[in-house]
Amino acid sequence: MSKLLIGKLSDIDIRGSRTVRVKETEIALFRLEDGSVLAIENRCPHKGGLLSEGMVCGTVVHCPLHDWKVDLQSGLVKDPDDGCVMTFDTEIDPEDGAIYVTI
């Protein structure tokens, strides 16, 4: 496990997302309305859709390909579908807005 400095809060629009690649894994970072940042693996468990491109409603992202709904906190796919994606712990430095992800 290692903690990585990914970027700063202003890199991501509110209710928007950015991606970052760490070795083999592409991670999607979402900045929610409440200011928090959540990170998940950028791959829909259905057919590999890029979740970073999906619409975020609350803490749920809708996959752009077939509208599967993935909870950003738990990584679990919502009913009626089934599956999960990896989630990563995030931390934000309240001083300078730096975003850290633990991988």
Add this chain to the structure above:
Amino acid sequence: MTVPKKLVLIGNGMAGVRAIEHLLKLAPDTYEITIFGAEPHPNYNRIMLSTVLAGSTELKDIIINDWDWYKENNITLHTNQSIKKIDTQRKVVISESGIEAPYDEVVIATGSKAFMLPIPGADKEGVIAFRDIQDCEKMFSAAKSYKKAAVIGAGLLGLEAARGLLNLGMEVTVIHKHPYIMERQLDEAASLMLRKELETQGMKFLLSKHSASITGRGRVKELQFTDGSHLATDLIVMAVGIRPNVDLAKSSGIDYNNGILVDDFMNTNIPHVSALGECVEHRGVAYGLVAPLYEQGAVLAKRLAGVETAGYAGSVTSTKLKVSGVDVFSAGRFVETEGSRAMRIQDDVAGTYKKIVIRNGKLVGAVLFGDTADGASLFASIKSGESIEGREKELLLGISSDLLGKSGGGASRLENMPDDEIVCGCNGVTKGAIGDAVLNKGCHTFGELKACTKASASCGGCKADIEGLLHFYAGDKVGESAKEGICGCTSLGRDEIVEQIQSMRLMTVKEVMHVLDWNNKEGCSKCRPSLNYYLGMLFPEEYVDEKESRFTNERYHANIQKDGTYSVVPRIYGGVTTPADLIKIASVAEKFNVPLVKFTGGQRLDLFGVKKEDLPKMWEELEMASGHAYGKTLRTVKTCVGNTFCRFGTQDAMAMGIKMEKAFERLNAPAKFKLAVSGCPRNCAEATIKDLGVVAIDGAWEIHVGGNAGVKVRACDLLTTVKTEEEVMEWTSAYLQYYRETGQWNERTAHWIDRVGLDTVKKALEKQEDRLALMERVQKALSVTTDPWKEIVDNDELRKNFEPIAGPLPV
């Protein structure tokens, strides 16, 4: 407070879940309910599989209770979990994967199994039944790769399967062991008429044939018959009957015969174990239609709720063939035997046939072909067992039907129908119950009536009658009340939402969801884009578009492909380009290693396989406007060459098309829309299947609207014919704006026109002052649009979203 008792239902099908629905109404908090279902789906309408197969309904539309329903009612649902045994000593049910659930009461509703002929080869690939969603999916996929299908069994199910396979484009042969089809539901005369009709539809029949074996390596290739003949086929659907599913009774020591044995209160021989549906045998009968099963469900629900009930005494059933395009109805004992008399009329010109069978002065059976309007009243008479002496002729000829030449046949039949007559056979809904729902419970739409009374909620065969009664009772009030919500987050319909936004001047998506009390405050991928559209449409100048409430394509201004790359389509007005532009596109494609360049159906160039981070760079080099090939906006204006070069051309189609594309580019709308202009009625630009198509005729222009070439082709309707180019622009502007203002988000013009009616549209655009007002509003909406590609290229803050974050640093 008492602790709720544990109720376990085995079988997530039509009969069991209906009983639960009933129970929840009678005794909401009495039971803690757990349901096990062997299929992976929530409770769906099995009957409609026929309609799904025939292509007129989609799988997603046949769900009766969706996942939320289980949650809302605190029901624990285990799908994909087959129960293998009930331990009646310990009072637990045990699933195949080992889940155990204790019960105080358990209900078995495992339905039936399709009977598969035990002939050699019946286990080959491509030999299936017609029972569940999975079977339907197998037929869909077989139809994609294979041509020939055989259906064994010409009963209701077999013919519905055959009709569906025909619709899927397969060659279908129906094999039947009897000399005439549907012999259990029809007499010989009606059966013959039906066969002729189906033959003209392209169905082939092999009658008096017994199947002997199935051959083929791995997959079926041939069906052999006992007489030595054979039939080449790629798919075999066996529809030779069903057998009550008694597996659980066998493994758990519950008495069964053909089906699981139950008394009039749905008790089996073991205390606290009940059963209902197709898996049971009641007074020697196992039923295969939903109406009796629903009656059983009502009795069981009452018993479990502790409400008094007289018990279930058995049912008389009636049948209808659903999807063949011909109406067939039969009920009761329709074959005359000693002691009964039959009366019939047959009209080979109109293709109708009617037979009634009378015994001891009472109606005991009926068969109808071609015109089944009297089915319900005849069925009511059979069930009531009333004397019909002296009225036989009247019944045969139809009470006050068109046959007697009276005016308003259909309506007056409904009017004269007694209150206790059952209109919806599946759900046992009487005319009186419909009246009550309309007059006292405020149901003013078909959907509400269906939700409230369940009428027409199963096979849908009575829809016309229910709609007729709705008009009869509600008169002008039809359709007045609340429509279904636009999505699961709200119960409000599109019109109410737009009206509220306007009157309260709500200005953001969030505000709308908040003020209008969304039950899901965050919204979903359906309502957020809708609201974003409605707000922009209502307040073009004030509203700030929310890109977070738009789909990927509209956020990145390119079409996302299945591998996560995008496609780029530059604007080429009217499909007319120049060598210089082509060179530019070609060199950009080369520079960025675009793997595929293709002309689209709308005469544009599409560059596929572009990485997201390359998009802004390509746009920058192209220096062309966005072709908007991704949005709910104007896509393309397709043109023919017109009188510039073509010898038939009457007008300058290219110039007209370019003018239109320049005028309306970037205009957003409820859904994408495509235009076209043809220079003469030969219509090379295919203008009459567009959202709006202009066709030049000598000295004038025709404007056609509401066309679509998608899944279901809809040809345009002619809106008007005008003289000048200015008028074309005026009508087009007015039409598009009227669509923008009244369409539901994601509703193409073809559906919109069908919903609001061509006449409504014509009327709205009839007066020039109205057209000009609409035109002014569309101009306003257009005036605030900008080219999105240019905007992104010039703005680093927007551009950053196309790039990954620079890189992780360890800390």
